[in-house]
Amino acid sequence: MQFKDIEGQYTIANKLTEIIDLGRVSHAQLFLGDTKDGSLALAMAYVQYLFCQNRQHYEDGRPLRADSCGQCPSCKKIHNLSHSDLHLFFPSATTDKIKSNPSSADFQQEFRDFMGKYRQHGTINQWYDFLGVDNKQGMIREKDADNLVKELGITSYEGRYKVVIIWMADKMNITMANKILKNLEEPSPQTLIILVAESTEKILPTIISRTQLVRIPALHGARTDVNPQYYSLFVTWMRQLFKLNMSTLSAWVDSIHALGREQQKMFLLFAQDALRECFLRNNANLPMNIDFGDEKFNAMFPTMITPRNIERLNNAFDEAIFAIERNAYAKIAFMQLSFNISKGLKNR
Numbered sequence: 001m002q003f004k005d006i007e008g009q010y011t012i013a014n015k016l017t018e019i020i021d022l023g024r025v026s027h028a029q030l031f032l033g034d035t036k037d038g039s040l041a042l043a044m045a046y047v048q049y050l051f052c053q054n055r056q057h058y059e060d061g062r063p064l065r066a067d068s069c070g071q072c073p074s075c076k077k078i079h080n081l082s083h084s085d086l087h088l089f090f091p092s093a094t095t096d097k098i099k100s101n102p103s104s105a106d107f108q109q110e111f112r113d114f115m116g117k118y119r120q121h122g123t124i125n126q127w128y129d130f131l132g133v134d135n136k137q138g139m140i141r142e143k144d145a146d147n148l149v150k151e152l153g154i155t156s157y158e159g160r161y162k163v164v165i166i167w168m169a170d171k172m173n174i175t176m177a178n179k180i181l182k183n184l185e186e187p188s189p190q191t192l193i194i195l196v197a198e199s200t201e202k203i204l205p206t207i208i209s210r211t212q213l214v215r216i217p218a219l220h221g222a223r224t225d226v227n228p229q230y231y232s233l234f235v236t237w238m239r240q241l242f243k244l245n246m247s248t249l250s251a252w253v254d255s256i257h258a259l260g261r262e263q264q265k266m267f268l269l270f271a272q273d274a275l276r277e278c279f280l281r282n283n284a285n286l287p288m289n290i291d292f293g294d295e296k297f298n299a300m301f302p303t304m305i306t307p308r309n310i311e312r313l314n315n316a317f318d319e320a321i322f323a324i325e326r327n328a329y330a331k332i333a334f335m336q337l338s339f340n341i342s343k344g345l346k347n348r
């Protein structure tokens with residue numbers, strides 16, 4: 001998979017190639033987002049770029065700044081899921097073929113076919129249908145854990161890295177989860193573990209806290225269900241952050257606290273998206289898709305979002321969304337985020 005084929009996700013693709021180009025590859029990452037939005041495809045493209053022998057960089061201002069070549073032997077092997085340093089784990093269940101003790105190793109060919117059929121965007125239910133497991137729930141189990149330990153004990157065949165991708169990491173049973181945790185605590189050298197999950201609910205918090213989070217933006221219906229109240233909430237909030245008046249900020253945080261967790265998360269995703277729009281408008285001269293309902297704010301605010309602070313602001317939002325999803329106390333999460341944004345807006 002090349003990044004160019006993952007439509008709508010070039011922003012995150014640029015972030016991922018930058019991580020590799022700057023040599024900041026973390027030994028454990030969590031790609032959090034729906035498979036249909038490209039979470040698995042992005043993980044695959046990331047590994048392909050990492051292994052590529054002829055990485056491409058585009059300096060001509062196109063939205064995608066870098067990609068794997070798609071032609072070299074490494075790229076081809078990753079694309080075919082036949083690279084000996086890439087190990088894939090995913091949920092499995094008993095089928096007509098495997099009647100007991102199923103594991104990912106039993107279904108490698110089926111998984112290749114499934115990845116090809118759905119261009120790496122197939123959902124978990126499509127996978128179960130593809131396998132013909134009827135109504136059984138897939139899991140990543142003991143035998144997978146044993147195989148993982150075996151694979152991690154072998155040094156890399158071709159490249160500098162061995163990569164383990166665990167698709168639907170929230171379906172790991174406790175044995176598998178503990179094996180992963182052990183590896184995160186004492187990482188094997190030159191090993192990358194990439195967890196791909198659609199939700200963090202069923203993943204051990206101790207695993208989550210040891211992985212670098214890569215949040216995959218939702219592509220489907222992202223902007224359609226925006227609550228009209230969000231625009232004025234955002235404008236009020238940003239204005240307070242310039243002045244950092246504690247008493248008005250604390251009243252604002254109380255009002256957001258009252259919205260409830262799901263709305264808080266939706267608002268944060270909206271606000272993060274709004275900042276990205278402002279950045280593009282200010283730095284790439286793209287038209288804004290957001291009208292904050294205040295002309296002065298529409299004209300002035302985007303100029304505050306620059307190449308110097310966009311990354312920091314974006315990360316601050318990632319952290320806050322992550323905290324809210326994990327049931328952190330909302331008032332504290334929003335207060336912390338407010339301080340981070342305020343600092344970011346000053347250092348532009």
Ligand SMILES: [Zn+2]
Pocket residue numbers: 051052053054055068069070071072073074075
């Ligand atoms: Zn290549």
